[in-house]
Amino acid sequence: MASTSAPSSTPTASGPVAAVRSLRKSYQGKRVALDGIDLDVERAAITALTGPNGSGKTTLLRILAGRLAPDSGTVSVLGVDPGVDSPWLRSRLGFVSQDIALDPEMTGAQLMRLFAVLYGVPRRQLGPRIERLAQSLELASHLDMRVSAYSGGLRRRLHLALGLLHEPQVLLLDEPTAGLDPAGRAFLWSLLKVLAEGSASVVVITHDLGEVERHCQRVAVLGEGRLLAHGSPVELVRAHARRTVKVTLAAAVPPPSDPLFAGLGALPGVKAVHRRESELSIDVAEEHPAKERILALLSERGLDVRGFQVEPPDLASAYFQLTGVAVEQHERPARLPRAGGRRSKNREAAS
Amino acid sequence: MTRALRIISSIGRRTLMKSLRRPVVLSFSLVQPMIWMLFFGFLFQRYRIERLGGDIRYLDFLLPGICAMTVLFGASQSGIEMIRDMQTHFLGRLLNTPADRRLILIGKLGADVSRLLAQATVVFLLGLALGAKISPSLPGVLVSLIALGLFGFAFASLSCTIALLTRAPESMAVFVHVVNMPLLFTSTAFVPSRQMPAFLASASELNPLTLAVGALRGALLFGETPSIARSVLPLALLALILFAIAAGAQRRAARD
Numbered sequence: 001m002a003s004t005s006a007p008s009s010t011p012t013a014s015g016p017v018a019a020v021r022s023l024r025k026s027y028q029g030k031r032v033a034l035d036g037i038d039l040d041v042e043r044a045a046i047t048a049l050t051g052p053n054g055s056g057k058t059t060l061l062r063i064l065a066g067r068l069a070p071d072s073g074t075v076s077v078l079g080v081d082p083g084v085d086s087p088w089l090r091s092r093l094g095f096v097s098q099d100i101a102l103d104p105e106m107t108g109a110q111l112m113r114l115f116a117v118l119y120g121v122p123r124r125q126l127g128p129r130i131e132r133l134a135q136s137l138e139l140a141s142h143l144d145m146r147v148s149a150y151s152g153g154l155r156r157r158l159h160l161a162l163g164l165l166h167e168p169q170v171l172l173l174d175e176p177t178a179g180l181d182p183a184g185r186a187f188l189w190s191l192l193k194v195l196a197e198g199s200a201s202v203v204v205i206t207h208d209l210g211e212v213e214r215h216c217q218r219v220a221v222l223g224e225g226r227l228l229a230h231g232s233p234v235e236l237v238r239a240h241a242r243r244t245v246k247v248t249l250a251a252a253v254p255p256p257s258d259p260l261f262a263g264l265g266a267l268p269g270v271k272a273v274h275r276r277e278s279e280l281s282i283d284v285a286e287e288h289p290a291k292e293r294i295l296a297l298l299s300e301r302g303l304d305v306r307g308f309q310v311e312p313p314d315l316a317s318a319y320f321q322l323t324g325v326a327v328e329q330h331e332r333p334a335r336l337p338r339a340g341g342r343r344s345k346n347r348e349a350a351s
Numbered sequence: 352m353t354r355a356l357r358i359i360s361s362i363g364r365r366t367l368m369k370s371l372r373r374p375v376v377l378s379f380s381l382v383q384p385m386i387w388m389l390f391f392g393f394l395f396q397r398y399r400i401e402r403l404g405g406d407i408r409y410l411d412f413l414l415p416g417i418c419a420m421t422v423l424f425g426a427s428q429s430g431i432e433m434i435r436d437m438q439t440h441f442l443g444r445l446l447n448t449p450a451d452r453r454l455i456l457i458g459k460l461g462a463d464v465s466r467l468l469a470q471a472t473v474v475f476l477l478g479l480a481l482g483a484k485i486s487p488s489l490p491g492v493l494v495s496l497i498a499l500g501l502f503g504f505a506f507a508s509l510s511c512t513i514a515l516l517t518r519a520p521e522s523m524a525v526f527v528h529v530v531n532m533p534l535l536f537t538s539t540a541f542v543p544s545r546q547m548p549a550f551l552a553s554a555s556e557l558n559p560l561t562l563a564v565g566a567l568r569g570a571l572l573f574g575e576t577p578s579i580a581r582s583v584l585p586l587a588l589l590a591l592i593l594f595a596i597a598a599g600a601q602r603r604a605a606r607d
Binding site for chain 2: 062065066067068069085087088090091095097099100101102103104105106110113114115117118119120162
């Protein structure tokens with residue numbers, strides 16, 4: 001009989017719902033995925049896990065889900081080590097992987113009924129629960145179709161529905177919005193909000209920083225297997241984000257050797273200047289230098305300005321400052337410089 | 352229905368539904384024993400099978416062997432569905448529910464065994480249509496079906512273990528050559544042990560297929576009730592051991 005390990009004492013209702021300490025994991029003893037992570041997951045809240053590709057987010061989530069064993073460190077979810085085979089924990093944990101795990105030969109209804117039985121959903125609740133979930137995920141009219149006939153978005157929603165069927169206390173989601181249209185994404189976030197309000201604790205891997213700012217109470221930023229920052233989105237913005245002045249020129253921005261950059265760098269409050277094609281991004285302190293002084297420098301160099309706007313500090317900026325990777329560069333391989341300022345390869349900086 | 356039975360029957364229903372949706376595979380699994388029965392049956396009909404007793408001809412003798420062979424070949428492919436489930440990540444999902452993983456495996460193997468016994472029954476009826484003569488006893492047939500079911504359960508477990516360890520569909524083809532063929536030709540499925548060379552005859556006595564075939568042959572041809580101690584118990588023990596190994600492999604497959 002598999003052990004039915006349950007926590008010896010009920011974890012306090014106010015403490016973290018999950019915690020990891022000094023967590024390390026490498027693959028084949030070579031590629032380091034997690035390099036000493038300490039993290040508390042808040043109860044009844046949505047925690048976003050974000051960071052560039054290869055930063056260790058999925059590894060961390062799979063360890064929390066008990067799918068992967070760490071090399072060292074401790075993990076606790078609802079007071080139980082997920083590495084110990086615990087049906088007690090499995091019945092309270094929902095894990096929705098990035099890879100869609102469905103049987104294409106079965107219908108949506110067959111899959112829902114099968115998993116309801118495996119999760120031990122009481123028979124009387126089974127029908128209403130499937131119906132409610134199918135309604136809310138807009139699957140109801142497709143339940144009698146085989147999964148092989150489902151569209152990508154439908155599969156994603158059914159994949160999610162199977163993870164929610166047993167009303168887990170802790171829900172771990174790996175990029176659940178991938179492949180969903182904007183309406184599907186909006187719906188998913190509102191669903192997660194409802195679940196968290198209903199006292200579920202949600203950890204979600206996402207690159208959608210705008211949504212994180214709107215919907216998540218906590219956000220943890222990972223980079224190269226380390227926890228770079230953890231806090232509320234407001235705290236992260238306050239601590240790490242910069243106000244950015246975006247200038248669009250009529251022609252390409254001159255090379256970093258151009259005196260323009262020395263001039264901009266000398267302006268009070270300028271932290272960094274990034275150039276890309278015809279766009280200049282100037283990271284500035286809260287009290288940024290007068291628009292006129294920047295414009296004057298540009299006109300001295302004979303550069304024709306087409307656009308000029310001041311962007312307020314946001315999570316995307318905090319993310320960039322922390323990881324060195326711009327949000328729009330997610331899909332490219334990212335390398336993080338350890339010291340000497342955080343800059344991505346694709347943006348030359350001259351400050 | 353208790354929770355355990357609900358789990359077994361839900362998984363069993365899924366397994367059966369998926370096999371029934373593969374009519375080509377199902378019908379091929381009947382064609383193969385038919386070909387063997389026709390070739391061997393009519394090829395060796397000319398030769399004398401000594402001292403079989405009564406007026407038993409080679410086709411009569413062969414039929415129980417072919418029925419057991421149908422179960423063996425079917426059981427050896429039991430793991431293929433598991434490999435498909437691993438490829439779609441579905442197995443990991445099944446195994447990470449709170450349901451006892453051994454019940455999930457029992458549901459799958461139980462469904463496979465009932466399908467195999469049904470296939471063996473069809474092969475048996477086809478054999479009768481070809482002219483095989485039998486004089487069965489009902490209790491004997493029931494006991495030998497249990498023996499045959501345990502035999503199928505054991506080898507389906509072995510197939511699942513190989514599938515879980517290799518995760519490669521090719522391993523199922525290798526299974527046929529490495530396990531099925533040696534097992535078949537060192538058993539009494541086609542030849543009575545007294546017509547085998549001495550070393551082969553003693554090997555055949557240890558062969559689980561011989562136990563299953565012997566029980567079925569005794570019940571169908573001679574109306575005997577097989578000995579529980581000599582046929583059912585050893586096969587039950589083998590099934591238990593191979594099931595435990597498969598359950599261990601499955602537990603490891605629940606993790607990445």
